[in-house]
Amino acid sequence: MAGDGTMFTDQFDTSKAYTILGTIYAGVDGQLTSTAGGPVVGYCVQVPSTTDQFLGVKYEVYKP
DSSP states (O other): OEEEEEEEESOBOTTSOOOTTOEEEEOTTSSEESSBTBOEEEEEEEOOOSSOOOEEEEEEEEOO
């Protein structure tokens, strides 16, 4: 089974900077982050702003 999707979430580290196509990681506290260290979750497709506070992340799922 394989697939992909896009999620929009407010569960991310707001102290970090995010860029379109930047890698998104799982943080130690369960929130998403742009700081390397945890597993790669996907890449950024929407940067949070004052008009839309959600981080958009494109991800892929593979199950052998």
